[in-house]
Amino acid sequence: MIAERIAQLAARIGDQTALMHRGESWSYGKLASEAECLAGSLAAYRGQRVGVAISSASRQLVTLAALDRIGAIAVLYSVSSGAGVLDQSRRQLKLAKLLTDLPGLDQGSTEQSHSANHDTREPGQSDEGQIVLFTSGTSGPPKPALHSWASLAAAVRYDEHLQGACWLLTYDPAKFAGLQVILQAILTGGRIAIPDTASPTAAARCLAEQQVQFASGTPTYWRMLLYGTSREDLARASLEQITLGGEPVSQSLLDALKETFPAARITHIYASTEMGRCFSVSDGRAGFPRTYLDDDRLPCKLRIAEDGQLLIRSDQAMSGYLGEQSKNRGWFATGDLVQLHEDRVYFIGRQSDAINVGGNKVYPLEVEEVIRLVPGVHDVRVHGITSSMVGQLVAAQVQPASDVDEQSLREQILAACRVQLAKHKLPAAIRFCHRLDITEAGKIARKAD
């Protein structure tokens, strides 16, 4: 599907840029010809599992297109996984080959017999291109989710006007969110822009220089962009659409984005590697409408379990975890806790994020939101710390604005928390840092210290 589409676009708009990164530009024509060429050399791997761990987004795309062309199962790894993890996984998943530009990894086949051409596709699976993506592993080790290109591309919006539009890629291109942006851009003949580095000023520069129209990132990424840049840095950006995903979105962040980019439409998306894209919200409010719980028109069905967990049943879900027999057609327990309030359903946090203070559960998000609103606080990460006396206590890692007196900020933070939060939710320890702990997926790190 993806190989076919790139070839189609190459025939129509072969000279148009498909990807821009560090001054290097790839046209649709170049993507197509490189993919064809690579497909030729990989033809022997039809039906087999081929690992892909490539640092350049454009080369990764070429490789995935080539594997799609020959009907192999692409197993996609993030380069940040590291050689050790990759080596272990390739053995575990019995990869026929590993295509990588990481040093120190043998690309050869791990199978004894090179001439074996056994088809490792799941029984009953069609010929359509398949791809394995790893979950972000926020609450447990990453798991391999098997998708078809069709299920991955199900949420792509097709519109003639999107041809030539510029899309900012901030996510890891080897993960679900990154692939969503790549597919949306490439399948509609758009142009992907990747900032030179992960810094906020590089992102602002990219937004301005490339005249990005569509930008997508985690709430943490957007907060970093807002607080790490000045009005002038962002003045030349002309965003039409801002998308957030991967973490719950707070009202204060939505309001701040609206103020900074008044012309942009702002949407937040609920999706997971396993479930695909479930629903989106563009009404400027955090959470989602209660009516989504009964809406048959949504591509997924939503329910709230007894324990407050959100349950989802989706047609765009993965086929299942690789190697597991059960088909994923039942209700999927997302691990995300929600709360009904009037006409809205709000996200409280992941079950696994709960900090257990003497039997009382505290969710970091609630405390973070209170602390974020204290003047002088740029951003904050709330997490659990061990307490020999009550099991766990709440702790806060605060990124202060520059020139702020830490002692008085500490007092103000505690005063604000005291007014708005129950006693067991108050941070027992406050640490000031210049950079917060953020995961590779661009989300606030949640594992307890």
Place this chain on the structure above:
Amino acid sequence: MSENTEVPNTVEAIINRILTESGRAARSIKDDDHLMDTIGLDSLDLAVIVVNLEQDLGVDPFRDGAAAVRTFGALVTLYENTIKEQA
């Protein structure tokens, strides 16, 4: 009698900091002041004090299961002993 007042001073300072940060008044603290009944600390306060004391003094006597103490003096002695043992 120990001439070293570092531990008692630190413990008193942390207790007062926890008191003032939670909107209560600081006070002078004597050895036989009862942590809960006299000074008004509850178990959550004590847990917070212990975490802060670990940052400053480097030890947590309760991690290895020390029994709860009732007075300021007993708390100080517990910390002094633990520091000596782990030195």
